[in-house]
Amino acid sequence: MTPKSLRYAYFPGCVAQGACRELYQSTQALTQALEIELVELKKASCCGSGTFKEDSQLLEDTVNARNLALAEELNLPLLTHCSTCQGVLGHVDERLKDAQAKNPAYVEQVNGLLKKEGCSPYRGSGEVKHILWALVGDYGLEALQAKVTRKLAGLKCAAFYGCYLLRAQDRIPYDDPYNPQSMENVFRAVGATPIYFPGRTQCCGWPLASYATEQSFTMAGGHIQAAIAAGADCLVTPCPLCHLNLDSRQPEVEKVIGSKLGLPILHLPQLVALALGVSPQKLGLDRHIISTSSVLDKLR
Incomplete structure (x- = not known):
């Protein structure tokens, strides 16, 4: 058993499944050694690495609202090992959560586009965590040291x-x-x-x-x-x-x-x-x- 029986919706991103395959390998090895369960989001898409918004903020938000919604469906925090994915997904999550209070029509627009594609709506119920934050904030340094x-x-x-x-x-x-x-x-x-x-x-x-x-x-x-x-x-x-x-x-x-x-x-x-x-x-x-x-x- 892990200190808190940790379980995450796993967003590996693109680079770790291609040019940096060793990152995908080592993340699997590390989480197995720590008995952390990863549920890989096989249907997730590229976060865009910050380039989507150069064409359209709505595009970046909609693509990543879909990724976030996939984790929300599992009722799990989304975990990534890519700082760029963390930055993009985390920022979109923050922006949409703020919009739920200040500009709900925008969130409705995003969810309307998701609905057209048969996707689940973004609810704003989840959290985005880099594996570093999971180690420090969830697993804990003392528990890690003991391993x-x-x-x-x-x-x-x-x-x-x-x-x-x-x-x-x-x-x-x-x-x-x-x-x-x-x-x-x-x-x-x-x-x-x-x-x-x-x-x-x-x-x-x-x-x-x-x-x-x-x-x-x-x-x-x-x-x-x-x-x-x-x-x-x-x-x-x-x-x-x-x-x-x-x-x-x-x-x-x-x-x-x-x-x-x-x-x-x-x-x-x-x-x-x-x-x-x-x-x-x-x-x-x-x-x-x-x-x-x-x-x-x-x-x-």
């Missing part, structure tokens, strides 16, 4: 929060958006040493990558260099899009900044599951562009 079988002593981890997790929503009950500590507290709970560095709460550069590639890679390179200078053995991120820019594109980043980096970038579920004794192979640590062997060597 550790492989202490990460000696491993210096730098958190890279990114943008969406901290600043997309107006109300975040689990952390301070300007001076967050939740990831560092998780690191301590699993025996790792937190490393603080400039840029840990800034943008990784991913949103710029398609039209300002050099600037995007310069941003990413600066963050990685700052983490290395602070003594980090790895960066740990709660966002697969940050992971793509910091890990998958790190060789290209090196060319742009003219400097060798070679810093492993871990997904948050990978790090925590390692401490719970899950094998590196099961966590997909061999799928990374930048080898994670230096991290694993520290744990031997």
